[in-house]
Every structure is written in structure tokens, then in C-alpha cells.
Amino acid sequence: MTVKVRQRTRNGATRWEVDIHVRLPTGRIHRERRNAPSNTERGARRWAQAREAELIRSGLIPRKEKFSKGSPKLAEFTEVFLERQRAIGRKPSTIANQRSNLRNHLIPMLGKIRLAELEQRHVSEIQTLTTVGIGTRNKLIACLSAVLKTAQDLGAIKTIPVRLKALPSPKRRAPFYPREDFERLLAAACELDLETAAAVLLGGEAGLRAGEIRALEWTAVALSRGILSVEASEWKGQVTAPKSNRYRVLPMSTRLRAVLTRLHRARRSAHVLARDDGSMVTDKWLRYRLWRAQDRAGLPRTGMHILRHTFCSHLAEAGVRPAEIKELAGHSSIQHTDRYMHLSPGALEGAIAKLDAARGAELERTSTADEDPNDLE
Numbered sequence: 001m002t003v004k005v006r007q008r009t010r011n012g013a014t015r016w017e018v019d020i021h022v023r024l025p026t027g028r029i030h031r032e033r034r035n036a037p038s039n040t041e042r043g044a045r046r047w048a049q050a051r052e053a054e055l056i057r058s059g060l061i062p063r064k065e066k067f068s069k070g071s072p073k074l075a076e077f078t079e080v081f082l083e084r085q086r087a088i089g090r091k092p093s094t095i096a097n098q099r100s101n102l103r104n105h106l107i108p109m110l111g112k113i114r115l116a117e118l119e120q121r122h123v124s125e126i127q128t129l130t131t132v133g134i135g136t137r138n139k140l141i142a143c144l145s146a147v148l149k150t151a152q153d154l155g156a157i158k159t160i161p162v163r164l165k166a167l168p169s170p171k172r173r174a175p176f177y178p179r180e181d182f183e184r185l186l187a188a189a190c191e192l193d194l195e196t197a198a199a200v201l202l203g204g205e206a207g208l209r210a211g212e213i214r215a216l217e218w219t220a221v222a223l224s225r226g227i228l229s230v231e232a233s234e235w236k237g238q239v240t241a242p243k244s245n246r247y248r249v250l251p252m253s254t255r256l257r258a259v260l261t262r263l264h265r266a267r268r269s270a271h272v273l274a275r276d277d278g279s280m281v282t283d284k285w286l287r288y289r290l291w292r293a294q295d296r297a298g299l300p301r302t303g304m305h306i307l308r309h310t311f312c313s314h315l316a317e318a319g320v321r322p323a324e325i326k327e328l329a330g331h332s333s334i335q336h337t338d339r340y341m342h343l344s345p346g347a348l349e350g351a352i353a354k355l356d357a358a359r360g361a362e363l364e365r366t367s368t369a370d371e372d373p374n375d376l377e
Contacts, residue, residue, distance in 0.1 A: 003018065003019070003020055003021075003045065003048045003049060003052055004018070004019040004020075005017070005018050005019075005036070005041055005044050005045050005048060006019070007041070008035075015035045015036070016035070016036045016038060016039070016040070016041060016043075016044035017033065017034070017035055017036070018032075018033070018034055018035075018036050018044055018045075018047065018048035018051070019031075019032075019033045020032045020033075020034075020048055020051060020052050022052055032051070034051075036048060037245075037247035038229060038231050038247055039229055039249060040219055040220060040229060040231070042217070042219045042220075043219070043220060043229060043231035043232075043247070046231065046232065047231070047241065047247075050089075050240065050241060054088075054089040071114040071115050071116035071117065071151075071156060071157050072114065072115060072151075072156055073111065073112055073113060073114050073115070074102075074106065074107060074110050074111050074112075074113060074114075074115060074147065075107050075111035075112065077115060077147065077151060077156065078099075078102050078107065078147075080150075080154070080156075081098075081102075081146070081147050081150050081151075082095055082098065082099060084150050084153075084154070085098060085146075085150075091235070091240055091243070092235055092236070092238045092240065093235045093236075097139070098143050098146070101139060101140055101143040102143065102147075105126075105129075105132070105140050106126075106140060106143065106144060106147075109122075109125060109126070110122055110144075115147070115148060115151050115156060115157050115161075116157045116158075116161055117161070118148075118161050118162050119161070119162065120162050120163065122162065123141070123144075123162050123163070123164060126140050126141055126144070127141070127167055134167050134169040135169060137167060138166045138167055138169065141164050141165070141166055141167075142166070144164060145164040148160045148161075148162075148164075171339060172339075173339065173342070174309040174312070174313070174339055174340065175302070175306055175309060176306060176309040176310040176312075176313040176314075177204070177299075177306065177307075177310045179314065181297075181299060182204055182310055182314075184297040184298070184299065185200060185204075185293055185294065185297045185299060186200050186201070186204070186255075187297070188293045188294075188296035188297035189289075189293040191296065192289070192292055192293060192296065194259060194262055194263045194266075195263070195273055195289065196289040196290075196292065196293055197259050198256075198259050198260060198263055198272065198273060199213060199273060199286060199289060199290065199304075200290070200293060200307060201253070201255055201256040201259055202216070202256065202272075203304055203307025203308055203310075203311065204307040204310045204311055204314075205252075205253040205255065205256050205311060206228065206250050206252065206253070206256060206311065207250070207308050207311035207312060207328055207329045207330075208230060208308070209233065209242075209243065209304075209305070209308060210283065210286055210303075210304040210305065211233035211234045211235050211243075212230050212232070212233045212242055213272075213273065213286065213304070214233075214234040214271075214273065214280060214281050214282070214283070214286060215231075215232040215233050215234040215239050215271075215280070216228070216230075216232075216271065216272045216273070217232075217270050217271050217272065218264065218267060218270060218271070218272060219270070220232075221260060221264075221272060223257065223260060223261055223264060226251060226252045226257050227249055227250060227251050227252060228249070228250055228252055228260075229247070229248070229249050229250075230242050230247060230248045230249075230250065230330065231247055234280065236283075242330060243330065243332075244330070244332040246330040246331075246332065248327065248328070248330045250328060260272065273286070286304060287303065287304065290302075290303075290304055290307075308329070309340075311328075311329070312325055312329050312337070312340045313340050313343055315328065315340075316340040316341055316342075316343040316344045317343045317344070319344060322334055322337045322338065322341055325337050325340065
């Protein structure tokens with residue numbers, strides 16, 4: 001097994017190319033040569049190693065798996081399903097959520113039923129579950145759908161026996177800090193320490209998720225050019241690619257660049273934010289510092305994600321186009337970005353202004369037609 005990383009320049013653009021040779025468990029040699037979605041050698045190598053591991057895992061489970069006793073029960077198929085999810089490269093957090101959905105809800109409800117014998121009434125039981133909200137019910141439906149698709153792919157069932165459709169759910173506006181509240185929070189963070197200020201700015205003025213902030217390394221920060229690369233995310237000690245595998249390069253705001261420059265002079269670790277012993281910070285470490293800043297600013301305690309919502313909301317308020325917000329935030333689809341666009345200045349006012357202008361023009365034409373031509377002399 002070998003992984004080679006080299007820099008290539010084509011048509012004036014410089015990219016990092018990875019060359020992967022791996023022997024799969026079947027004995028077959030697999031080779032891939034691809035452009036890495038990263039602008040640094042370290043990020044390209046990390047991506048190549050993750051891809052190599054994914055290729056190895058994908059060969060551990062054959063595409064078709066025989067089940068001698070016919071269609072397995074949901075409870076019996078759970079571990080096969082989760083192993084398959086690991087093999088195709090699902091994020092550790094995604095697998096943990098799927099395991100939780102299965103253990104806490106789906107198996108108690110449907111665990112003894114064979115997958116091929118599921119009926120529409122079983123889906124209806126999930127859809128009408130009163131102990132959880134619509135969002136959780138939709139997650140359960142999505143999890144069951146993934147189980148059945150995996151079972152079909154592995155030959156455990158011939159066809160998916162039920163129709164699975166998400167329930168309509170109201171679109172909620174994402175909570176965010178108005179500008180004056182964000183400025184209060186940032187001022188409080190700056191009074192505490194540079195690490196807290198950096199965390200607030202990385203979330204509120206760069207839009208990084210909490211896991212992306214924890215995994216951010218100095219090699220991904222180009223202070224001289226004023227840009228940073230989002231190449232990794234951390235979850236419970238496991239570092240993977242960012243959500244939806246969307247690597248992105250972001251220009252830094254003036255304030256973020258200034259704080260990171262000061263922080264870089266006192267760097268103790270490869271990571272931008274590090275504990276006293278130089279190790280990567282944890283979710284608890286990050287959350288505690290945000291709470292301290294919120295307490296100092298007189299704001300309610302929340303999670304780190306409100307800073308990402310603030311970043312997207314402030315961009316929308318400034319009139320930034322949805323497609324640009326989508327790229328900066330690393331959203332997988334424009335639908336995720338749309339939840340902020342009610343804040344866009346002139347989004348609705350412009351439409352009404354056009355209506356008023358059209359009515360005004362019509363009134364002007366009508367009044368002109370009613371005038372006596374002799375009055376114009």
C-alpha cells in the first residue's frame with residue numbers, strides 16, 4: 001500500500017495530486033490518481049490516507065451477502081448495516097446517530113419483524129409516534145430507509161416492501177445574534193483570552209462548525225494571504241473530512257486575521273486552539289469558553305452553532321447572494337441556505353416596489369388618455 005502526493009500545475013492552477021496503490025482484501029490491486037480537495041500538502045495527504053482506508057474497508061464486506069435463513073429480522077441485521085455504513089465511509093457521528101435511532105426506537109418497535117415482511121402500517125407507527133417530534137420521526141424514517149437499501153444491496157431482500165416518505169415539517173428560522181449582541185459577545189471574549197476570541201470569530205465571522213474549529217491546524221491557515229482552509233472536522237477524538245466532504249477555502253475577516261496573528265505568536269501546538277498540554281481541545285473545552293463569554297456579555301447560554309447561524313445571517317443581511325453563502329458555509333444544498341434569506345435586504349421590498357411602479361405607470365397612462373388634447377396646447 002502506497003500513497004504519493006505531488007504538486008501539479010495545469011493552466012496556471014496549482015493542485016495537489018494524490019496517487020494511491022492499495023491491495024484490497026480480495027487480492028486485487030486498486031489504483032487511483034486524483035486531485036485532492038485541499039490546497040495544502042498536509043491536507044492532501046490526510047485526504048489520501050482517509051481515501052485509502054475507505055477503499056480497504058469497502059473490500060471487507062462483499063457486495064452480495066447470502067442469508068441462509070431468508071430475510072433477517074431488523075434486530076439481527078443491525079450490526080451488518082452499521083458495518084456496511086463504516087465500510088462506505090459514513091462519518092462516525094452519523095453511525096452513532098444511526099445506532100441510537102435503531103437501539104432506542106426502531107428495534108423496540110420493529111426489531112422482531114423480518115425486513116421483507118415490513119408493512120405500511122409499521123411505517124405509519126413511526127410517523128404517528130407521539131413521544132418524539134416530527135424532526136426525530138423523519139430521522140427514524142431515513143434510518144429505516146438506509147437499512148432497507150443496504151439489505152437490498154446485500155441481497156437480504158429482493159425489493160423494499162414499503163414506501164418511505166418524510167413528513168412535512170415547518171421550516172424554522174435559525175437562531176442568530178443580531179449585530180449588537182454579537183459585538184457584545186466578541187468584546188466579552190476578547191476580555192477573557194485570545195483563544196475564546198478566536199473561537200467566537202471562527203464561528204461568527206468564518207462560519208466554521210464546532211468540529212471544524214477543534215480540528216483546525218496552523219498548516220491550514222495562511223496569515224500572509226488572509227485565508228484559511230477547512231480540511232477536517234473532529235468528533236469525540238476522531239478526525240475526518242468536513243461534513244458532506246465539502247472542503248472549502250475562506251477569506252478571513254480583518255478581526256479574525258488580527259486575532260489569529262497574535263495567537264500564532266504564542267502557538268503551543270499544531271492546532272490553532274490547544275489545551276495547556278498542547279493537545280486538541282474538546283467539545284466541552286470549547287463550550288465552556290463560549291458560556292463564559294456569554295455570561296460576561298449578559299447573553300443566554302447556547303451551543304457553538306449559533307455562531308455559524310450568525311455568520312450566515314449577517315451575510316444575508318449584507319445582501320450576499322444565496323449561492324455565495326452556500327459556498328462559504330459549505331452547505332450541501334441551497335435549501336440549507338434558504339432559511340437565512342428572509343433577512344436579505346430588499347428581498348420582498350423590491351418585489352412590492354416593482355408592483356407599485358407598474359401600478360403607477362398604468363395610472364399615468366390612464367390619466368393621459370383621459371386628458372382633452374386641447375388642454376395640452
